[in-house]
Amino acid sequence: MGRPEQRLTARLRGRAVGLDVARCLALLGMVATHVLDERTPTGELTSAQWLAGGRASALFAVLAGVSIALVTGRRTPVRGAERLAVSAGLAVRALLIALLGLVLGGLGTGIAVILTYYGVLFLLGLPFAGLRARWLAALAAVWVVAGPVLSHLVRPDLPERGWESPHLEQLADPARLVSELLLTGYYPAVPWLAYLLAGMAIGRADLGSRAVAAGLAAGGLLTAYAATAVSHALTARPGTLAVLRAEGGSPEVLDDIATGMFGTTPTGGSWEWLLVVAPHSATPFDLAQTLGSACGVIGLCLLVVGALPRVASLGVAVFFGAGAMTLTLYSLHVVMRTGAVWPPERPDTYVWHVLVLLGIGAVFAALGLRGPLETIAGAPVRGLRALVAGGYRRA
Numbered sequence: 001m002g003r004p005e006q007r008l009t010a011r012l013r014g015r016a017v018g019l020d021v022a023r024c025l026a027l028l029g030m031v032a033t034h035v036l037d038e039r040t041p042t043g044e045l046t047s048a049q050w051l052a053g054g055r056a057s058a059l060f061a062v063l064a065g066v067s068i069a070l071v072t073g074r075r076t077p078v079r080g081a082e083r084l085a086v087s088a089g090l091a092v093r094a095l096l097i098a099l100l101g102l103v104l105g106g107l108g109t110g111i112a113v114i115l116t117y118y119g120v121l122f123l124l125g126l127p128f129a130g131l132r133a134r135w136l137a138a139l140a141a142v143w144v145v146a147g148p149v150l151s152h153l154v155r156p157d158l159p160e161r162g163w164e165s166p167h168l169e170q171l172a173d174p175a176r177l178v179s180e181l182l183l184t185g186y187y188p189a190v191p192w193l194a195y196l197l198a199g200m201a202i203g204r205a206d207l208g209s210r211a212v213a214a215g216l217a218a219g220g221l222l223t224a225y226a227a228t229a230v231s232h233a234l235t236a237r238p239g240t241l242a243v244l245r246a247e248g249g250s251p252e253v254l255d256d257i258a259t260g261m262f263g264t265t266p267t268g269g270s271w272e273w274l275l276v277v278a279p280h281s282a283t284p285f286d287l288a289q290t291l292g293s294a295c296g297v298i299g300l301c302l303l304v305v306g307a308l309p310r311v312a313s314l315g316v317a318v319f320f321g322a323g324a325m326t327l328t329l330y331s332l333h334v335v336m337r338t339g340a341v342w343p344p345e346r347p348d349t350y351v352w353h354v355l356v357l358l359g360i361g362a363v364f365a366a367l368g369l370r371g372p373l374e375t376i377a378g379a380p381v382r383g384l385r386a387l388v389a390g391g392y393r394r395a
Contacts (some may be wrong), residue, residue, distance in 0.1 A: 001249035017317045023063055023290035024323030025297060028354060029056025031333055034111050035350045045258055053231070053260060057114055058290035058296055060326075061192055065199020067135075068297070071381060072129040075204055076355055079130070082385065086342025087126050089381030092229060094122035096377050100331065105165030109337040112262075113165040115330070124189055125196045133204035134366040140197035144287045147191035148274055149182050151282060156268045157282025186263040191282040198291055202298060206257050213302035220295025227288035230276035243272045257281070322357050327359045328371035 029052035036048040045053075072078050072086050098119025105113045128136060161184045170177040171394050182190050206213050236242060244253050247269050257278040264282050265273035277285040305316055309348060322329050333353060335341055364371060370378070 008187045013195065015321075016302065016305075017313050018205070018213075018305035019063065019066060019298070019318045020300040020323035021316065022298045022323065022359075023306060023326050024320040025301070026056050026059040026063060027322055027330060027333075027357065028327045030060065030114075030330070031353050031357070032056070032350060034333070034337065035345075035353060036347050042077040045350035048237075049259060049374040052126055055290050055293045055332060057171060057187060057280075058287075060114065060118070061121060061187075061195035062199040062202070062291065062294040062298070065125060065196040065200075065201075066131060068122065068125050068196070069200040069203020071338040075133075075206065077130045077132065077204075085387065086381060087129060088120060088199050089384040090126060092380035093377045094119040096380075097122070097327065100327075100373070102168045102171070104331060104334045105142055105163070105168065107155025107334065107338050110335055110336055111165065111337055112186035113334060114187050115327075116166040117185060117189055117192070120181045120189040121192060121196050124193050125200060128193055128197060128200060131200075131204075133201045136201035136204060140194050140201060140291075141251045143191075143194040143197060144291065146286045147194055148282055148284050148287065151191050151264060152271070152274060154184055155264065158267075159274060160267065161263070184264065184267070186280065188263055188282055194287050195291060195294070198295070202295070207302060208306070208337045210303065210306060213306060214260075214301030216295045217298070217303060218296075219390060220299055223292030224289045224296060225292075227292060228277050231275055231285035231289070234275045235272075235277075237340040240272045242323065243270050244276070247273070254278075304363055318362050318365045319358070320361070321363075322361025324362060325364055325374050327377060331360060331373060332360070333357065338379065 020111070029280050031088045032048040032052045033056060037046055038049045038053070040046055068090065071090065072083065077083070078086055079342065084208060096119075098116045101113050101115030101117070103117060108323070130309060131139075158179045161180050162176065163170065163180070164181060166177060166185065169379070172181075182188060202216065207213070235244065241254075247266060248256065250256050254276070257276065260279040261276075261281040263280050273281075275285065276283055277289050279286065279290075308316065317324075336347065336353065339345075
């Protein structure tokens with residue numbers, strides 16, 4: 001067995017390949033929302049927008065919670081000095097990711113870069129790292145409603161968002177930057193905490209259990225369907241629809257927002273807005289629908305990969321290797337969308353984005369290597385954990 005194959009096999013022992021497949025799908029879904037058209041020439045939603053709009057980024061956020069749970073003890077949360085060390089390492093990692101997001105946000109790509117919000121989410125999740133799956137799931141369910149309600153109450157007193165993506169220049173106005181990251185931005189961390197808590201609950205479960213995977217798949221898809229159906233029923237009521245039409249400024253308001261709402265419902269709008277299920281609206285129904293979709297995808301990926309023989313799993317791990325280095329490849333995708341870098345900004349370039357990202361991911365996976373940004377961002381956690389472990393051995 002050659003060294004690359006040994007490294008790949010060794011990495012697989014500590015990874016759930018199904019999670020990497022889900023991460024890869026989230027990456028390709030986000031790329032699709034950035035590159036492909038939202039509507040057909042006849043005005044209908046495209047298949048890519050219907051599948052990935054709002055769902056791909058939610059899947060990313062849920063998987064972030066899974067990662068926190070895996071790093072902080074998997075099914076049994078770490079305690080004492082080890083928890084302090086891991087939490088400190090995760091905090092440094094979060095700050096590095098947030099800083100990278102600020103840099104990428106200044107490139108003028110037109111993309112709402114998620115990484116700075118992602119870093120803030122990591123920080124918000126750290127106080128909950130000591131909880132087990134049951135409590136995390138309960139908190140996530142409560143926050144699906146409480147987060148949007150809190151946002152709806154607070155946002156009228158906050159300044160409106162000034163930028164598509166947070167960037168370094170906003171450090172000169174930290175209060176407004178924090179406001180955007182937490183409540184008024186495209187991926188507002190306060191309501192999005194529901195995704196992170198749900199992901200942490202998943203990471204605390206037995207991910208090797210087919211029953212758990214099947215429960216995630218079935219329960220998630222049922223939740224997504226129910227949230228969408230109930231939202232449509234409520235917003236179709238004459239009184240509710242009249243309010244939405246009046247405040248949305250269009251008789252076709254529900255169709256207009258089907259491609260997204262830029263992070264939140266209208267500031268100072270009526271409570272009826274919390275009944276919509278539009279992508280990036282951060283309403284209870286949007287959170288429930290996208291959270292259910294994310295759980296369904298994760299469950300299906302775990303089920304399918306778990307049913308494969310080991311040789312096939314190795315092949316899947318290589319083909320979907322991009323899922324093991326999404327920080328690097330997402331950043332590369334953003335850079336590729338700048339005016340000076342190939343390919344040009346056209347829908348037909350999506351296939352080139354996919355080939356580049358999957359190709360690089362496959363090479364790194366086949367060689368058993370970590371992505372460069374993953375190596376840098378993960379170093380604080382590994383270093384502090386090793387330092388604590390060394391202290392225990394000396395004691």
